[in-house]
Amino acid sequence: MRKKISMDDIARDLNISKSTISFIINGKAKEMRISETLTSRVLDYVKEKNYNRNTLAQSLRTGKSNIIGLIVEDIADAFFSSVARLIEERAYKKGYKIIYCSTEDDPAKTAELINMFKSRHVDGYIITAPKGIDNEVALLLNEETPFVLFDRYLPEIPTDYVGIDNFWGAKIAVEHLASQGFKHIAFVTLDSEQTQMTDRLNGYNTAIIDASLLPHVLKIPFSLTPAQVVQRIRKFIKDEPHTDAILFATNYLALQGFEALHKLKLRIPEDVAVIGFDDHAFFKVFNPPVTAVAQPMKALSEKLISVLFKRMNDEDRKRTKHFREILKPELIIRESSKKPA
Amino acid sequence: MRKKISMDDIARDLNISKSTISFIINGKAKEMRISETLTSRVLDYVKEKNYNRNTLAQSLRTGKSNIIGLIVEDIADAFFSSVARLIEERAYKKGYKIIYCSTEDDPAKTAELINMFKSRHVDGYIITAPKGIDNEVALLLNEETPFVLFDRYLPEIPTDYVGIDNFWGAKIAVEHLASQGFKHIAFVTLDSEQTQMTDRLNGYNTAIIDASLLPHVLKIPFSLTPAQVVQRIRKFIKDEPHTDAILFATNYLALQGFEALHKLKLRIPEDVAVIGFDDHAFFKVFNPPVTAVAQPMKALSEKLISVLFKRMNDEDRKRTKHFREILKPELIIRESSKKPA
DNA sequence: TAAGAATACTAAACGGGTTTAGCAAATTAT
DNA sequence: ATAATTTGCTAAACCCGTTTAGTATTCTTA
Numbered sequence: 250m251r252k253k254i255s256m257d258d259i260a261r262d263l264n265i266s267k268s269t270i271s272f273i274i275n276g277k278a279k280e281m282r283i284s285e286t287l288t289s290r291v292l293d294y295v296k297e298k299n300y301n302r303n304t305l306a307q308s309l310r311t312g313k314s315n316i317i318g319l320i321v322e323d324i325a326d327a328f329f330s331s332v333a334r335l336i337e338e339r340a341y342k343k344g345y346k347i348i349y350c351s352t353e354d355d356p357a358k359t360a361e362l363i364n365m366f367k368s369r370h371v372d373g374y375i376i377t378a379p380k381g382i383d384n385e386v387a388l389l390l391n392e393e394t395p396f397v398l399f400d401r402y403l404p405e406i407p408t409d410y411v412g413i414d415n416f417w418g419a420k421i422a423v424e425h426l427a428s429q430g431f432k433h434i435a436f437v438t439l440d441s442e443q444t445q446m447t448d449r450l451n452g453y454n455t456a457i458i459d460a461s462l463l464p465h466v467l468k469i470p471f472s473l474t475p476a477q478v479v480q481r482i483r484k485f486i487k488d489e490p491h492t493d494a495i496l497f498a499t500n501y502l503a504l505q506g507f508e509a510l511h512k513l514k515l516r517i518p519e520d521v522a523v524i525g526f527d528d529h530a531f532f533k534v535f536n537p538p539v540t541a542v543a544q545p546m547k548a549l550s551e552k553l554i555s556v557l558f559k560r561m562n563d564e565d566r567k568r569t570k571h572f573r574e575i576l577k578p579e580l581i582i583r584e585s586s587k588k589p590a
Numbered sequence: 591m592r593k594k595i596s597m598d599d600i601a602r603d604l605n606i607s608k609s610t611i612s613f614i615i616n617g618k619a620k621e622m623r624i625s626e627t628l629t630s631r632v633l634d635y636v637k638e639k640n641y642n643r644n645t646l647a648q649s650l651r652t653g654k655s656n657i658i659g660l661i662v663e664d665i666a667d668a669f670f671s672s673v674a675r676l677i678e679e680r681a682y683k684k685g686y687k688i689i690y691c692s693t694e695d696d697p698a699k700t701a702e703l704i705n706m707f708k709s710r711h712v713d714g715y716i717i718t719a720p721k722g723i724d725n726e727v728a729l730l731l732n733e734e735t736p737f738v739l740f741d742r743y744l745p746e747i748p749t750d751y752v753g754i755d756n757f758w759g760a761k762i763a764v765e766h767l768a769s770q771g772f773k774h775i776a777f778v779t780l781d782s783e784q785t786q787m788t789d790r791l792n793g794y795n796t797a798i799i800d801a802s803l804l805p806h807v808l809k810i811p812f813s814l815t816p817a818q819v820v821q822r823i824r825k826f827i828k829d830e831p832h833t834d835a836i837l838f839a840t841n842y843l844a845l846q847g848f849e850a851l852h853k854l855k856l857r858i859p860e861d862v863a864v865i866g867f868d869d870h871a872f873f874k875v876f877n878p879p880v881t882a883v884a885q886p887m888k889a890l891s892e893k894l895i896s897v898l899f900k901r902m903n904d905e906d907r908k909r910t911k912h913f914r915e916i917l918k919p920e921l922i923i924r925e926s927s928k929k930p931a
Numbered sequence: 932t933a934a935g936a937a938t939a940c941t942a943a944a945c946g947g948g949t950t951t952a953g954c955a956a957a958t959t960a961t
Numbered sequence: 962a963t964a965a966t967t968t969g970c971t972a973a974a975c976c977c978g979t980t981t982a983g984t985a986t987t988c989t990t991a
Contacts, residue, residue, distance in 0.1 A: 265940080266942075267942095308946095508875050536877040610969090622970080644948065645948095939985090940983100949976090954970090957967080
């Protein structure tokens with residue numbers, strides 16, 4: 250109904266200068282020696298009229314938007330949405346809001362998103378980088394834009410990065426299975442060059458070799474439908490009937506894996522033991538409960554925010570050094586990976 | 591490194607007027623009778639220099655931000671994050687970005703978020719309203735700001751709204767259990783006044799009465815920790831040992847419920863049948879698979895966007911009518927709710 | 932008592948686009 | 962040949978804050 254009022258309106262009504270209002274509203278009244286009388290008069294007026302600064306104008310002038318851009322692979326994924334939630338909470342406390350976007354791992358879309366954020370003068374970025382985005386990221390680096398890579402990094406480009414030790418996560422999972430006496434430990438992963446995936450694969454392979462076992466790996470292409478994934482996993486298991494344990498590289502694969510095992514009438518863990526990478530709230534109440542490599546969500550989000558803010562406040566925009574936080578995941582052992590007596 | 595260039599820069603370099611550039615960039619060259627020669631000269635220059643419009647300045651002038659504000663209860667919740675994902679996709683196609691926030695069901699925080707969105711000149715809002723936010727929403731209504739309520743509505747205020755028929759959803763769940771021969775069907779819900787919860791409770795009660803059964807309801811306060819919730823549910827079941835089926839009003843409650851049942855060594859569905867409200871990807875692969883009242887996610891997000899855009903483009907800002915879309919949920923019957931032979 | 936300093940504000944430029952009104956030259960109509 | 966259009970483009974206001982430089986007035990201080 251009543252249109253939004255501006256500082257000009259207040260200036261006119263109170264017959265004072267716009268600058269004075271700006272100083273008062275920004276808490277610089279003391280500093281600018283505005284009398285307390287006038288200060289409270291303005292503040293009262295502002296409250297009475299329910300005045301809200303136009304953040305766009307503010308951002309345009311100051312160049313700061315108080316917005317953080319969050320570029321994740323898929324916000325519907327439990328891992329990313331959980332991190333998003335935790336980040337949001339922390340950013341909010343510092344007066345920052347989050348704009349998010351899902352890349353679907355499409356470098357073209359990601360590049361577009363980065364440009365969109367640029368044009369909105371986002372103050373900092375958190376990016377889960379798809380393959381093929383190296384050029385764009387290198388540009389960000391040149392432009393001295395504060396950003397942090399998350400979940401996976403780009404081996405070719407030295408940037409700030411927060412993630413977990415994926416190699417170690419997969420390794421301890423396999424070691425646990427081996428220690429339980431499983432002999433044919435398979436790995437179902439995505440056919441992906443992303444570091445979080447290649448690191449997991451390397452961790453698996455290393456542990457398999459250390460345990461003098463034979464590797465057995467299924468790489469699922471991104472393009473498959475869920476039903477096709479189930480199909481692939483079934484075939485994979487049938488082709489190697491000795492398989493007595495499977496490490497799934499992602500929750501999504503675990504989900505399809507469970508379906509495949511169910512259809513094959515294989516029991517967990519009697520016929521095939523199972524470990525998932527990334528824990529999930531429901532894993533605890535599965536029948537049997539599912540062992541998982543859990544990422545430290547809170548620590549991850551804390552580090553993400555702290556690294557990003559460090560970079561944002563860093564005078565050294567030249568990045569003579571970069572921040573890397575590699576956190577350790579935790580193996581949460583539940584029934585699904587235990588050798589039945 | 592090289593700073594961002596502006597239209598003024600281009601104007602200077604090409605020795606033409608800033609307005610000309612604006613027209614060309616906005617595709618109004620024809621309309622404004624700019625010659626094709628000049629048009630392509632500008633376009634080439636823009637591409638060469640990788641010029642990006644400053645969206646802030648644009649929004650400041652036009653009053654449109656091309657941003658939609660999404661205020662959900664908790665972005666980490668699978669239901670909300672899935673909808674967020676689908677909305678994002680649709681909005682993106684129309685050139686809109688999403689800024690999201692989680693309310694944690696705190697009306698004060700929600701009011702703050704709404705104000706933040708206002709000051710950012712967000713073009714439209716999607717709001718899952720906590721209790722006690724009526725005044726703020728009424729204000730939005732007065733201010734003719736386009737917004738849609740989602741998931742729950744405010745009975746006192748006539749607004750646009752998109753959600754499902756919660757009453758019916760709970761009712762068909764109970765009817766299904768009754769038809770399977772269960773006699774002591776309990777309902778575990780949140781102690782909440784929100785419409786989605788009260789509607790579910792009413793649906794439960796109605797179906798129970800229709801089936802000539804006795805209601806048995808547990809209302810969990812928001813304040814409890816997960817462990818406390820488990821405890822409450824255990825006590826609830828022990829207090830009524832005849833209980834042979836439970837309808838959980840939310841995924842979160844179902845999660846704790848599974849744990850409670852597990853600790854009580856009660857089997858699903860032999861000892862207690864179970865239905866969850868809101869489906870979840872993992873329910874399909876539970877052992878046994880879990881029956882659920884599924885919300886039509888795609889349809890919901892489609893309606894949300896279409897209603898919001900209808901409102902945003904509506905000349906009739908006075909809202910002589912409002913849009914209500916109540917979709918039907920679907921009961922997905924799996925093993926957890928079937929009477930064993 | 933005049934110069935210097937502090938007080939309490941203000942004017943105006945600025946950020947970077949959009950949009951309205953308008954103008955000079957070329958073209959068409961009469 | 963002159964008036965009426967059309968063509969092709971521009972000047973300047975505008976959106977709404979922030980910030981720098983400056984002014985008028987009162988208070989100190991030598």
